[in-house]
Amino acid sequence: MNKSIKQRVDQRRDRTSKLLQHHHGDEFGLPIAARIVLGLLGLIIIGTLLLMLPGVGNVERLSFAEASFTATSALTVTGLSIITPATDLTTIGKVLLLALIQIGGVGFMFIAVVALRLIGRRIYIRDRLTLTSSLGLESPADILHLLKRVFIVILGIEFGTGLLLGFHWMRYFSAPKAFAYGIFHAISAFCNAGFDLFNGEFDQDGEAFIGIPSDDVSLLLLGGLILVGGLGIPVLGEIFSGRKPHHYSLNTRVTLLVVVALTLFGWIGLFAAENSGVLAGAPLNERLVRTLFQSISNRTAGFAGLPQFDALSAASILLIMAMMFVGCAPASMGGGITTGTFSVLLIALRSYARGDEKARIGRRSLEPNTVRRAAAILTVSLGLLFIATWLILLTHPHFTLAQAFFEVVSAFATCGLSVGATGGLNWFGRIVIMGMMFWGRLGPLTLIIAISQRRRRAAHLVKFPEEQILIG
Secondary structure (H helix, E strand, O other), rough: OHHHHHHHHHHHHHHHHHHHHHHHHOOOOOOOOHHHHHHHHHHHHHHHHOOOOOOOEEOOOOHHHHHHHHHHHHOOOOOOOOOOHHHHEEEHHHHHHHHHHHHHHHHHHHHHHHHHHHOOOOOOOOHHHHHHHHHHHHHHHHHHHHHHHHHHHHHHHHHHHHHHHHHHHOOOHHHHHHHHHHHHHHHHHHOOOOOOOOOEEOOOOEEOOOOOOHHHHHHHHHHHHHHOOOOOOHHHHHHHHHOOOOHOOOHHHHHHHHHHHHHHHHHHHHHHHHOOOOOOOHHHHHHHHHHHHHHHHHHOOOOOOOOOOHOHEEEEEEEEHHHHHHHHOOOOOOOOOOOHHHHHHHHHHHHHHHHOOOEEEEEEEHHHHHHHHHHHHHHHHHHHHHHHHHHHHHHHHOOHHHHHHHHHHHHHOOOOOOOOHHHHOHHHHHHHHHHHHHHHHHHHHHHHHHHOOOOOOOOHHOOOOOOOOOOO
């Protein structure tokens, strides 16, 4: 009898051990962060192969370098390009490019959850916590409900605004082409991708386009899409839920405040810098709308709303790089260190100056781990930008420091703005920029988690004596 009980206890212990091992990941398993990294890498490989197929390139097949760079830029919703999509891609190629943008922007975060459901697996708490962190959510139980609700609304916004753009662009093209371009650019703008099909195109009067249409209606509609797409899934979820603003979470309130502040700061700064520069002589309403659109687009969309972008003043270039570095909100369509990291660092700095024990805003305090994560993101990001810029300068002696740094920051922020240096990249420079786009889309901490050990070593539980390092 005792032997039978012992056998049942041993069997139960074995089942529990296997469950916990599967729950935490065995030696050959991969955490969710690594699966996301490998998933994006797999999508880039598939996208590269599809772009190299016959019938995608307009004149001839895209080369491996062209296809891989374009696929990486589309799936990381960056917009940097070494081809001209309007003239180098067929209709099939443009549809394929649009699909890659949508997958990389709206679809990628959803795929990480849906794929687990489709293959019949539960989403274990370890995976949910990691995914919750990447989405900026408070509770793991909110993930699936939030994603389903937001996904439907996002598709409605993209399609509805695409129709509005189509009606407006019938002044330039025939109706079918106008609506096709409206849908394409609505998705590209909402996903903060920055790809456009106007370069190399001619309107019905035979006039050539230089970038996207610069009329007020086009810029305001596209700017609105960029702004909404850059707010992040958690913020959009609260806004679309119909909750009253004074009931918004701290994350949503801080995000909206920082986004508005950055947009106004960039608007005023660009207007002051280019009022007598590339916008000299333009009507007041055009100067206001163009600089407002550019301020919105700077933080990761990548559409150039200002004329002669490579002729901007040094003050404008510096301001644009700073805004690209901050980027959009967490779990949004954009990159950068995110407005969340930026706001946490500002809150921590203010609290430190006031002598508060914890980082505090209003009647809420932040967890010390949140501040440490923000500091880690800032440190890793600055180090990565320095290394990538140095590599570009080392292998491209004809580049200036401003050109190399602007290109690297644009890739890191998945922005896509360029001062004309993208076409001058050699094979090594393209690899560096592709790596920056990949890193910028997933975020520094996601990649750190993916390559780090999944289990804490016993040494982490040991408490060591404290000692100081001078920092002042």
